Amino acid sequence: MTTKISRAVVAAAAAAAMMATPSLTTPAHAAPMPSAPIASPNAVVAKLGSRGATVKSIQYNLYKVGLLSSDSITSYYGTKTQAAVKKFQDLRGRKMTGVVTKYDYALITKFGAAVKPAAKTPAAKKPTSQNTVVAKLGSRGATVKSIQYNLYKVGLLSSDSITSYYGTKTQAAVKKFQDLRGRKMTGVVTKNDYALITKFGAAAKATKPRVRLDGRCLTGRAICIDKGDRKMYWVINGSVKATYQVRTGRASLPTRSGSFQVYLKHPNWYSTLYHVYMPYTMFFSGGQAVHYSSEFARIGYSGAGSHGCVNMNSRSDAKWLYSQVRVGDKVIVTA
Structure with a gap:
């Protein structure tokens, strides 16, 4: 009977002790015990190499009590987790095995539940x-x-x-x-x-460059190309409607100078000589034409020049000009 009463007193005292908030810095002999008896308290719950939800729970609670960084909550029990467990065991006056038994797990969980998570490190500012x-x-x-x-x-x-x-x-x-x-x-x-x-x-007010048009461009409808300035103008009765940067023929295959007419238009001509498509083609002298060039758009003036054609570097500009120009319109090419 005396034995039963003693046990009851001990149980009551233990229960009362559990009501207090645990502190990781409390002397080891005052460590709160798990609130209920643990079957096989020395059974291993997790150790180096373990994985899974239990490991993640251990890591999270060790993070909450300040023994593990948030980026170590990985569900994998590596060396960082092992070191944190040893530190926890040392603080609680337990043998520093680095292995979590059922008893260790109960203590880690209890301490983790009693404290607020450590303040998160502010995330790096994202670029505005x-x-x-x-x-x-x-x-x-x-x-x-x-x-x-x-x-x-x-x-x-x-x-x-x-x-x-x-x-x-x-x-x-x-x-x-x-x-x-x-x-x-x-x-x-x-x-x-x-x-x-x-x-x-x-x-700022843009200073309009003076356009010196060839006299042949001052009447009617004309595409006027200045090879020296690498400019092309769409002109109607002497009024410049549009100005473009163009690339003309290389030294070995120059664009012919003179007065010509557009004699053929094609929305996407294919050159069998150079094996390349020529979108918005307007032929004016033999095989020479005004058209969009993807190469000119890509490399600009860094190349040697065209094979004699007058290249435009904007597909949308080439499309618009193609829609305006008629077969029979003048093409004036000057040096």
Whole structure:
């Protein structure tokens, strides 16, 4: 009878002890015991090499009490988890085995439940949308053309560099603009850079280059090509309707100078000589024609030149011009 009473007293005392909030820094002899008897308390629950939900639970609770980093909650029991378990065992006055028994698991769970998770390390700031890249070396398209046009308006780029292709000249102009505005000289246009370039471009008056047209271009409908300036103009009765950057023939295959007429149009001619498609082709002298060139769009003026044709670097511009030009319209080519 005395034995039964003693056991009851001990059980009651243990239950009372469990009501207090545990502290990992409390002396080991005051460690709270699991609230219920554990069958086979020394049975191994997890050890080096173990995996699964139980391991993840151990890691999470060790993280909560500040013994493990959040990026170590992996469900895999590696050396970092083992070291954290040893540290926990040492703090609780237990043998530092690095192996989690049922008893260790109950203690780790209890301490983890009693404390708030450690404060999370602030996540690295994501780049704001203003730092999103709009254009960089190698880019092409309408946005690049807009950047180039505005850089031209503020005097940082020449008009013949408005090509819709972001080459080294455009990159250098962007760096110069960034330097003038006190920004980091990356040569890459972010949304913020684009907004500034557009703003300053809009505020500047563009100096229109004087167009010196050949007298033959002043009447009727004419495509006027200046090989020296690498420019092409669509002109009606002396009024310039559109201006384009063009590439003409290389030294060994020059574009013929003179007065011609468009004698054939084709939306996507295929050259059997050079095995390449020629979108929006307008023939004017033998096999020489005005057409869009994907190579010119890709490499700009870095190549040797065309095989005699007059190349355009914008498919949309070529399509529009093709829709305007009629068979019989003049083509004037000057040196």
